[in-house]
Amino acid sequence: MSRYLPHFALVFALLCNAGANVLIKYSMTRGASGEGKLSGYLSPLYLLALTLFGLNLLAYSWSLKSFKISAAYPVMVSGGYLIILIAGWFLFAERLSVTQYAGVGLILAGIWLVVR
Numbered sequence: 001m002s003r004y005l006p007h008f009a010l011v012f013a014l015l016c017n018a019g020a021n022v023l024i025k026y027s028m029t030r031g032a033s034g035e036g037k038l039s040g041y042l043s044p045l046y047l048l049a050l051t052l053f054g055l056n057l058l059a060y061s062w063s064l065k066s067f068k069i070s071a072a073y074p075v076m077v078s079g080g081y082l083i084i085l086i087a088g089w090f091l092f093a094e095r096l097s098v099t100q101y102a103g104v105g106l107i108l109a110g111i112w113l114v115v116r
Contacts, residue, residue: 006066013059014076018083020052025092071114078111 027045040046064072085104088094096104 006063009059009063010067010072010075011079013056013063014079015083016052016056016059017076018080018087020049020056021080021084022087022091023049023052025088029092074114075111078107081107 023045027043027049028040060072060076082104085096
């Protein structure tokens with residue numbers, strides 16, 4: 001089990017980072033009661049997002065003790081992008097073009113090449 005803890009820490013960091021970004025988008029577009037108001041920055045969702053960013057920093061830092069940054073960072077960024085892509089589709093009705101979906105396929109191929 002302890003052998004896999006760095007892997008779990010990296011996945012946890014990735015999920016915290018993606019979750020924080022989604023919460024910020026939500027709190028700034030749907031949760032805020034007006035544009036340019038301080039209320040969006042003080043909403044519970046925004047504060048939760050900041051907490052998730054903090055947890056991301058701790059978990060990612062810890063996982064770097066065991067992983068090469070040249071492998072961990074691409075997994076972190078690419079994996080987070082894929083999670084945010086899915087969240088954007090379902091939560092914010094964001095759609096991509098065919099070319100952009102081809103790019104997503106290249107990202108997946110790149111992740112596979114980096115982690116093998």
